[in-house]
Amino acid sequence: MKTYDHVIVGGGIIGASIAYHLACEDAGSVLLLERNELASAASSRAAGLILQVSTNTAKTALIRRTCSTIQTLSEELGEDVGFHAVGSLRLAASEARVRDLEDMAAEAECHGIPFEWLRAEDAEARVPWLDISNLSKVGFLPTDGYVDPYLLSMAYARAAGTRGVELRPRAAVEDIIVSDGAVAGVTTATERIECGSVIDAAGAWAALLSARAGFPLPMAPVRSHYWITKPDPAYGGDHPVVTMPDAGAYTRPDVGGLLLGIQERHSATFDARDLPGDPNEFSPTVGDAHWDRLAEAAAGVGRFFPGIHEAQFANYIAGLSAYTPDGKIVLGPVPNVRGFLAAAGCCGSGIALSAGIGAAIADLALGRDARFDIDAFRPDRFGTVDPFSLEFRDRCAASRANKSRGAKPAGPTV
Ligand SMILES: Cc1cc2nc3c(=O)[nH]c(=O)nc-3n(C[C@H](O)[C@H](O)[C@H](O)COP(=O)(O)OP(=O)(O)OC[C@H]3O[C@@H](n4cnc5c(N)ncnc54)[C@H](O)[C@@H]3O)c2cc1C
Incomplete structure (x- = not known):
């Protein structure tokens, strides 16, 4: 022993x-x-989103540590560990989300994390598929990004x-x-x-x-999921991560296509005692039901990403996140x-x-x-x-x- x-x-x-x-x-x-x-x-x-500030401020210091460790690991291993430093655009289209964004700006300042207020036209210049007509405020965090998990x-x-x-x-x-x-x-x-x-x-x-x-x-265990479009140059390549809290959605680039994640109003949850030990033997989504979830979210997301209605989604990824x-x-x-x-x-x-x-x-x-x-x-x-x-x-x-x-x-x- x-x-x-x-x-x-x-x-x-x-x-x-x-x-x-x-x-x-x-x-x-x-x-x-x-x-x-x-x-x-x-x-x-x-x-793989790495967004340093959120409405849940207790997390910020821990995420900051991940950002610095990615750098340390790259140096230690002598190779890229898959971080895309594209920044993140935070969209607000309602008074409540504007207040959240103002809180995030204060949280960013408190931790020395770069935060910029952008004019809507400047946001559009960074993300060509964005409809800016509904936006009240836009924040940009240039040191955010995403990683290959x-x-x-x-x-x-x-x-x-x-x-x-x-x-x-x-x-x-x-x-x-x-x-x-x-x-x-x-x-x-x-x-x-x-x-x-x-x-x-x-x-x-x-x-x-x-x-x-x-x-x-x-x-x-609660279901998390996202869809990925076919590659299309119209999406603008490696542009920033975009969060749309008014629609409960986010996007990021994915090898020339667009990855769209949606937070459902009622996510599926599971009894951990019923889960198989091998995640490959289990999917939190049955059959094609995910297309209905995408259709339900389309109107809200379409206020910011009108192209959702024509987008050619080629992949769907679902998994379990553990929530409290x-x-x-x-x-x-x-x-x-x-x-x-x-x-x-x-x-x-x-x-x-x-x-x-x-x-x-x-x-x-x-x-x-x-x-x-x-x-x-x-x-x-x-x-x-x-x-x-x-x-x-x-x-x-x-x-x-x-x-x-x-x-x-x-x-x-x-
Ligand atoms: C679709 C989706 C999108 C997500 N997007 C993001 C994102 O953008 N940004 C972000 O930060 N997070 C994201 N997450 C969440 C993130 O993936 C998880 O928070 C993270 O992977 C949790 O890591 P973990 O090591 O705790 O769990 P896991 O990766 O699930 O690892 C747990 C491991 O424990 C093993 N295990 C369990 N029981 C035993 C046992 N008895 N003996 C030995 N081994 C055991 C399992 O086999 C498993 O490999 C996302 C999750 C999903 C599903």
Whole structure:
């Protein structure tokens, strides 16, 4: 039987980033266990937007860390890790969204993130398909962009491996061993592994894993999805990411085409206990139902992107994001089990938050205070909940629907 200082469960971008940050801290022996292949679940399906400020201000410092780490990783690995520094245009067409944008401008200033107010004509010059007639205000953040989420996940993993982390794919954790109120190890189908700390980075399955130690994390799998058009030069090449909170939608360029993501009014949610272990065996969308969802959103999106009605969508990508009722992540010590840490419930921002989460967990695993203020993300902030119940899952789906629309998400009930 082998003993490690730290065991990470889950080899998506969050587990890989934690592995990298632990390795950077010389944290001792680290083992990452992934049931399938590395980055084969949500982390390879994401749109990869890295937007540094939002209405959820607690996230900004963590996302800033990801931006700087992308640069560090590129230098460390001597290669591009897939970041497109195209900037982001934030559109506001209503009073409420203008107020959000003004709050974001203040948040950007507070963190030293470049933010410019653009005239509508200047926005149109950057994004040729944009209809500016409905716009009240436009913000531009030149240092935002998007990343290839698979490349970034694998960059963390490779850099962690080079620094001595043992990465073990095709190894599913079956149980958490707890002894005298502290984590003592994990078991797989073939092994019992002892360790000093366990980090639950199991994505949509994280609540199932933590439930093995007596505390199901307050999060639920919710569908996220987007469509991609055929390549068309009329879209203007590698233009900025565009967010349209009035329509609950965003776009970014995608190899000559346009990627369009939509936050549904009522996202589908799933009971994590019903999910297969292999995400390739499951689709959150049945058949062609996604065309109906696109048609429902077309009128709202068409106010900004009239071309939606003629656009030739060639691809549809759907996956599971783990959401919480208040739209904030689940990060920190799991109650009542010393040495058990949670890094989950990323609320559709796990790519952008990845380095911030990795750095914070490395601090906690080494017995230090986290370098960021992560109190708002405490796993016990909702008290004890049943995250598999329909009532709880509906609250998580509602927070997904409101992600960019600015409506105040439901806070903790205790
Ligand atoms: C369509 C879509 C678009 C998105 N767009 C964006 C975006 O633009 N920007 C952004 O920041 N985020 C985006 N996201 C969210 C982002 O993809 C997630 O927040 C992020 O990938 C979460 O990473 P993770 O490592 O927690 O989860 P995952 O990548 O799902 O990894 C979890 C891993 O844990 C493994 N695992 C589970 N249980 C066990 C076990 N018992 N033993 C061993 N391994 C286990 C799984 O096999 C899986 O590989 C999007 C998500 C989707 C679905």
